[in-house]
Amino acid sequence: xxxxxxxxxxxSVQEGDSAVIKCTYSDSASNYFPWYKQELGKRPQLIIDIxxxxxxxxxxxxxxxxxxxxxxxxxxxxETQPEDSAVYFCAASNSGNTPLVFGKGTRLSxxx
Amino acid sequence: xxxxxxxxxxEVTEMGQEVTLRxxxxxxxxxxFWYRQTMMRGLELLIYFNNxxxxxxxxxxxxxxxxxxxxxxxxxxxxxPSEPRDSAVYFCASMSSGNTIYFGEGSWxxxx
Numbered sequence: 716x717x718x719x720x721x722x723x724x725x726x727s728v729q730e731g732d733s734a735v736i737k738c739t740y741s742d743s744a745s746n747y748f749p750w751y752k753q754e755l756g757k758r759p760q761l762i763i764d765i766x767x768x769x770x771x772x773x774x775x776x777x778x779x780x781x782x783x784x785x786x787x788x789x790x791x792x793x794e795t796q797p798e799d800s801a802v803y804f805c806a807a808s809n810s811g812n813t814p815l816v817f818g819k820g821t822r823l824s825x826x827x
Numbered sequence: 828x829x830x831x832x833x834x835x836x837x838e839v840t841e842m843g844q845e846v847t848l849r850x851x852x853x854x855x856x857x858x859x860f861w862y863r864q865t866m867m868r869g870l871e872l873l874i875y876f877n878n879x880x881x882x883x884x885x886x887x888x889x890x891x892x893x894x895x896x897x898x899x900x901x902x903x904x905x906x907x908p909s910e911p912r913d914s915a916v917y918f919c920a921s922m923s924s925g926n927t928i929y930f931g932e933g934s935w936x937x938x939x
Contacts, residue, residue: 749927749928757932758918758930758931758932758933759870759918759930760930761927761928761929764927804869804870814858814860814872814875814883814928815872815928816872817869817870818869819869820869820870
């Protein structure tokens with residue numbers, strides 16, 4: 716089955732700097748790669764996703780890149796703000812009604 | 828839409844007691860997932876249903892755990908008997924076609 720590895724497990728950045736979180740997956744059939752943000756005591760919430768027919772997607776300060784050949788994808792947050800502090804999870808699945816397999820999460824701290 | 832609704836939000840119970848967690852998926856979603864989240868193991872898929880039918884329960888830890896989905900708008904996850912190591916946050920999530928999963932607020936379980 717699918718296995719998703721996520722790095723780093725913790726990340727501290729200064730406010731205004733960029734943050735990058737990387738994930739690798741094992742199943743070449745996977746074609747859907749979402750990212751979730753989980754604030755303390757809250758549910759994971761989708762912030763951005765990418766499908767295998769595109770290599771990059773951007774939404775304001777957040778971007779995701781996908782390299783299907785290397786089976787890795789990354790989340791990029793620019794101009795970080797304190798409210799970006801949270802745990803971020805990557806995930807992967809193939810099409811259809813199959814469940815997401817999550818990475819172990821990255822705890823991002825943005826220092827003011 | 829009210830989103831995925833879970834109950835109870837918090838439960839503290841004694842070891843050996845039965846625990847029942849409840850979930851109402853988003854109307855129209857035909858897939859339902861139960862995840863467990865702990866610090867050590869992250870987000871683990873326990874079981875998922877497509878069109879009310881259990882598809883994969885390989886993530887259920889042991890026979891003490893059972894899940895049902897009697898209709899499209901209701902699912903339960905039962906632990907009997909409960910043990911301290913079952914203490915975790917249990918998330919229910921639902922999905923329509925397209926892979927975007929929406930999580931409920933979670934049920935925070937403490938077994939003492």
